[in-house]
Amino acid sequence: MSTPLSPDALEARLREIGAERYHRNHPLHQAMYAGELTKGQLQAWALNRYYYQAQIPIKDATLLARLPTTELRREWRRRIEDHDGTEPGTGGIARWLKLTEGLGLDTPYVESLRGLLPATRFAVDAYVAYVRDRSILAAIASSLTELFSPTIIGERMEGMLRNYSFISEDTMAYFAPRLTQAPRDSTFALNYVKEHARTVEQQQEVIDALEFKCSVLWTLLDALDYAYVEGHTPPGAFIPTTP
Ligand SMILES: O=C(O)c1cc(C(=O)O)c2c(n1)C(=O)C(=O)c1cc(C(=O)O)[nH]c1-2
Numbered sequence: 318m319s320t321p322l323s324p325d326a327l328e329a330r331l332r333e334i335g336a337e338r339y340h341r342n343h344p345l346h347q348a349m350y351a352g353e354l355t356k357g358q359l360q361a362w363a364l365n366r367y368y369y370q371a372q373i374p375i376k377d378a379t380l381l382a383r384l385p386t387t388e389l390r391r392e393w394r395r396r397i398e399d400h401d402g403t404e405p406g407t408g409g410i411a412r413w414l415k416l417t418e419g420l421g422l423d424t425p426y427v428e429s430l431r432g433l434l435p436a437t438r439f440a441v442d443a444y445v446a447y448v449r450d451r452s453i454l455a456a457i458a459s460s461l462t463e464l465f466s467p468t469i470i471g472e473r474m475e476g477m478l479r480n481y482s483f484i485s486e487d488t489m490a491y492f493a494p495r496l497t498q499a500p501r502d503s504t505f506a507l508n509y510v511k512e513h514a515r516t517v518e519q520q521q522e523v524i525d526a527l528e529f530k531c532s533v534l535w536t537l538l539d540a541l542d543y544a545y546v547e548g549h550t551p552p553g554a555f556i557p558t559t560p
Pocket residue numbers: 373409459460461462463465466469470495534
């Protein structure tokens with residue numbers, strides 16, 4: 318880029334990146350909603366994704382501490398409440414544990430993180446570090462994958478309920494609220510970057526942040542694929558007891 322894009326052209330570029338790189342295109346996601354995974358493979362996915370869910374409010378709290386205005390902090394604080402809830406048993410993390418429990422996993426084991434794949438830990442920690450260490454613009458832009466999450470969540474809910482007899486609406490309770498939370502959050506983030514990324518350098522930072530985040534999500538599925546579809550489970554990682 319030698320001249321800055323208009324805000325709408327920047328949005329179009331970001332949407333192109335999502336269409337090409339979002340984890341919706343990953344073969345493991347496609348196998349999951351097509352009903353091709355075993356219960357054990359779904360357990361491994363839910364157990365590893367728990368770490369992503371658990372670190373999201375930590376990532377948001379590191380950003381919150383750096384935000385300069387009341388309006389921005391108020392906006393970001395709501396995200397933390399969405400995940401942590403406002404009292405015990407509420408919020409996204411608690412709902413994620415309903416999913417792992419519904420799949421037959423022991424909650425203390427999931428929470429202990431003992432069964433995580435090494436790549437899950439590295440990729441999620443890289444996301445938290447990115448948001449902590451980069452500019453506020455890059456940190457906000459890295460949440461923009463959420464522009465694309467309602468589509469993948471819709472596919473996953475529909476496909477998993479249809480194709481796996483052991484999955485119920487109740488088990489999938491995590492996802493329904495995300496269908497309204499994600500568009501609200503990503504609209505805010507998109508408007509912020511369209512307003513604040515004006516120079517070529519700033520726009521490149523935003524593009525790089527979205528590509529980085531797509532790579533984080535892609536890596537999580539690559540690691541699951543290698544360990545639980547290809548069968549190269551690293552030492553210490555979760556081993557499914559159901560087929
Ligand atoms: O199910 C998904 O595929 C998916 C994707 C993403 C995403 O695109 O980052 C998030 C979520 N779910 C999600 O549930 C969630 O809370 C969330 C927070 C964030 C973020 O970057 O702050 N992304 C996502």
